[in-house]
Amino acid sequence: MGMALNQATTPKVSVCIPTYRGGGTIGAAIESVLAQSLADFELIVIDDGSPDDTGAIVERLADPRLVYWRNERNLGPQGNWNRCLEVAKGEYFKLLPHDDLLHPRCLERQVAVLEDDRDERIALVFSARDVLGPDGTVLTRRGYPGGHEGKIAGSLVMRSCVRRGTNLIGEPGAVLFRKTKEEKVGAFDATNPYVIDLDYWFRLLAHGDTYFCADPLAAFRVSGSSWSVAIGTGQSVDFRNFVERFAARGVLPATAFDYFCGRFTPALNNLARLVFYRFYLR
Numbered sequence: 001m002g003m004a005l006n007q008a009t010t011p012k013v014s015v016c017i018p019t020y021r022g023g024g025t026i027g028a029a030i031e032s033v034l035a036q037s038l039a040d041f042e043l044i045v046i047d048d049g050s051p052d053d054t055g056a057i058v059e060r061l062a063d064p065r066l067v068y069w070r071n072e073r074n075l076g077p078q079g080n081w082n083r084c085l086e087v088a089k090g091e092y093f094k095l096l097p098h099d100d101l102l103h104p105r106c107l108e109r110q111v112a113v114l115e116d117d118r119d120e121r122i123a124l125v126f127s128a129r130d131v132l133g134p135d136g137t138v139l140t141r142r143g144y145p146g147g148h149e150g151k152i153a154g155s156l157v158m159r160s161c162v163r164r165g166t167n168l169i170g171e172p173g174a175v176l177f178r179k180t181k182e183e184k185v186g187a188f189d190a191t192n193p194y195v196i197d198l199d200y201w202f203r204l205l206a207h208g209d210t211y212f213c214a215d216p217l218a219a220f221r222v223s224g225s226s227w228s229v230a231i232g233t234g235q236s237v238d239f240r241n242f243v244e245r246f247a248a249r250g251v252l253p254a255t256a257f258d259y260f261c262g263r264f265t266p267a268l269n270n271l272a273r274l275v276f277y278r279f280y281l282r
Helices: 026-034 054-060 076-087 106-116 154-164 179-185 193-205 227-249 256-262 265-280
Strands: 013-019 041-047 066-070 092-095 122-132 138-142 150-152 175-178 209-221
Touching (some): 026 041, 026 054, 041 076, 076 092, 076 193, 106 175, 106 209, 122 193, 138 209, 150 154, 154 193, 154 209, 154 265, 175 179, 175 193, 193 227, 227 256, 256 265
Parallel strands (some): 013 092, 041 066
Antiparallel strands (some): 092 175, 122 138, 122 175, 150 209
C-alpha cells in the first residue's frame, strides 16, 4: 500500500530512493536531496517492507516535496527500482540508493546540461563521486578516465567499460536522464544483478551520448551491508556474462581488443575491490 506524505504536481526532477532496512542512513540521503540548490523536484521514498524504523524517519523529515510509499509485499531490488520508475512524474529521473548522498548542486548542474541539450542527443549525464566509509569519511574519488568535463560519445563510453571490465559511469546517484527515455529503454533488469545499473546505462547509450561532470556531485557509501559489496566474488563473472549478453544482441560497439581485455579485467577489478573493502571495512 502506498502512503503519500504530500505530492507535487509536475516537478522538473523525480529523485527516487528505493529502500529496505535503510533506517541507519536514509535520513542523511533524504536531507541531501532536500538541501538541493534546485528546488523543483519530488522526492519519492519507496520502502520495500522494511522491519526497521525507516517509515518513522521519513515522517519526521516531512517536506511538501516528499512522498513515502510502502510496498504491500517485498519486491526485491529490481522490483523496487522499477516501482520508482512507475510512480515518478518528473521530466528528469534520478535513482538514489538509501545509503548514498547528493552534493547540494547536483540537480542544478545535471539538469542544466540536459536543458541545454535541445536536440536531446545526450542520453544521460553523470558525475564524479566520492566513495564514503560507513562513518561518512571520504575514502577515495571515482570518475571517468581522464577526468575532463564534457560530452562523450556513448559508443566510446561503452567500449571503455567493456575494455576496463567495470562500470565507469557510476552508481545511480551519479546519473540523471530524461524520464521519456524509459519508453525506449524499458525497465531495470537484474539478470546480472551486480550491473543492474550499467545494464540500464548501456541501453540508454544505445539512443545517444553522455556528458561527464568532473566535479563530485554524488557520494557512494560502502559498508558491509552494501548490495554491491555483498555480491562479492560473483562480480567478475556477472560482468562477463553481462557483456556476452549485450554482444549477442549485436548492440555493443566494442572491438575484438576490447573484448579480449574484458576477459581479464573484471577479475582484476574484483580482486582490487575485495582488497579495498577488506582494508576499509574491517
